[in-house]
Amino acid sequence: MNYTYRIYPNAAQQIELLEWLETCRGVYNYALRELKDWIASRKCSVDRCSLEKEYIIPADEPFPSYHRQQNNLPKAKKQLPHLGQVHSQVLQTTIRRLHDTWEAFQKRGHGFPRFKKFGQFKSFVFPQFKQNPLNGFTIKLPKIGDVPIKLHRPIPDGFKVKQVRVLSRVRGTQWYVVVTIELDISVPDAPVHGRAIGIDLGLERFLTASDGSFQERPKFFKSMQSKLKLLQRRGARKQKGSKNWEKAQREVARMHHRIANRRRDFHLKTAHKLCDQAQTIFAEDLNVKGLTRGMLGKDCLDAAFGQFLSLAEWVCWKRGVYFAKINPNGTSQTCPNCLATVSKGLEVREHHCLECGYRTHRDHAAAEMVLYRGLENVVAQGLWGKETACQVGLSGVYDLDKWRGAGMLALRG
Template sequence: MLTMNYTYRIYPNVVQQTELRSWLETCRGVYNYALRELKDWIASRKCSIDRCSLEKEYIIPADEPFPSYHRQQNNLPKAKKQFPHLGKVHSQVLQTTIRRLHDTWEVFQKRGYGFPRFKKFGQFKSFVFPQFTDNPINGFIIKLPKIGEVPIKLHRPIPNGFKVKQVRVLLRVRGTQWYVVVTIESDISVPDVPVPVHVRAIGIDLGLERFLTASDGSFQERPQFFKSMQRKLKLLQRRAARKQKGSQNWQKAQVEVARMHHRIANRRKDFHLKTAHQLCDRAQTIFAEDLNVKGLTRGMLRKDCVDAAFGQFLSLTEWVCWKRGVYFAKVNPNGTSQTCPNCLATVSKGLEVREHHCPECGYRTHRDRAAAEMVLDRGLENVVSQGLWGTETACQVGLSGVYDLDKWRGAGILNREVGKPAL
């Protein structure tokens, strides 16, 4: 079973927006009430056996079962009789809200931290329609239960053989833009990890001087998305700070700031996706460094690292490689820039040294390219040691963005260290 998510922009009218906002607040109330029950049950079991708390006492019977997902879900029909406004929301939407709480609770139990928190006003920004019998998208209209037909910007069609499983309605940019995340599924079976091939394999090194340097000598300059818009963003933030908090002008100014952040994030993600597709066009096996992304965001170059978003790029590249049938793997990044890829000798150099020159074998090249070649060597060594070499890759399944690549294929080609830019 193959499952994917497609995100589309929708344009509900004023009445529909009011209804959607009311649903979000109702779901927030149900979430907080269910969390309150959960916390009260836990607090009633905290006191010692031979004494009670002097501050407060939870009067919950000892034989009262844990408020599980099924127990709280079965209490929803009773709650609708006591609170009639719950009946305005689709029943399955409220059930998925309870499911959302218990998913968070289960994750907390596994990792030991991150206890679920109460949602303040405006913090609950999405709800889910978990089931559809028929396709809700017809042309440029999506039909949502109890909401009606809403215009949708269908910038890419649903692939043939896929059906809509669920739809998540999402509110962004401080409540000014509505989106739907459409989950589609198909019976197509695709291997999770394609078999690596021994031809057209490259290693990539990520950095701040150059965003990406490949082992074949090509490189991609780093667009500074945040820094290029920082001056305008600072002006908008200064205007918002001078407004009276809570006024209409203050809200308008906050929306302008949110739109600017949204635009920066969209431009960065678009660049990452196009770069990942370009890599897949040039190689059938790609190796990258397994970077400590959190550690990079805590150093003195944290602003540049956050602006580059290496973690998002690696995640999107892995997804694009899977979709395009390209093998992708991460290798140990320790010492890739301090090792000569030609003779494997240790060549220590600081960050200010941008050229690799091995005193043992005399190999000379750019520092980032030497690191990329070392990444490729480590990736090939890991693949050979695991016995994964083959000549086949996973077949493509006709996904949107796999075949229709001509619109961007001629733009933004990676540069070369030697000679003219590739055409």
């Protein structure tokens, strides 16, 4: 479990932290260069070489794995003394970070690791601590010293600090630490229990629940867009690389940071509000990337549905609420009362079924359909309530029909 805190290093510590980030960036890029050169040397055909250039590395040269590059760090420190100023385990985790990216690339088949430009490397990790580094109002970082910290919430009893990640935000003017804590216990997944609701996400209303409640969508980016445009225009008029240009870029970065914080705060409060209303929550498994490619891409990015679903799942796990995603196809085109198909365009905001006469808001009908599919899945899997072998059949038809007749009427009432 991770806790994020704000830290306030002094001027000398900030300079040292920025130097550490640049050193880690150099180590990352050098290790990536070795990796790419070894791969490029294996691309040459057996009977011919390229006319322009070719990477010549001996055939018996082993692959630059994590352990091989990690063992070369002590040799590099003798040639480059400035590497010794950085904690040794911080450099090792930098190499580990590269190879984690490389292994993820091999699994998904795309997204080859890239070189980090100046200012793009924004964090490093202290992987372990012998003692608790938190001491009231300060945190003790190896080779950095005691740094003031805003400990807005204490570490729970019994937990130990496993690692600390130092983050640089707003172009190196704001610093945070992500403290990873652990406790040797197993937390079981929350079962399906209590009151169940389905939620539908949209742009007219950010969230509509199956019980009829809804949450309006705050326009975080659009409300600040005019001011952000003014700050960006001021930065564009400055000479690139000058001190005034750097000050203008910090103002722009601070504005983006403020927008992101407001959005995240809204998502967390909304997720906690949902957990207060129900103990079982079903949501649509949206194709977030597909939504951002349409004409409403800016609005979808401003709403950040993907971030909300991730935070909602984490909040539900923390509070013991069951959370599941269901197939979103056709939820707004199906009547939740009689399951008839009701085709309607995006401009139609009211659901009116000609088969049964059920009329409600479009998003409310979709949320009810999300709840229907979610309960249908858990009943089919035998997860509903405290079931026994005799209580829930293999098909779950009896329980599903019982819910169709009584559950939907209770939700509407």
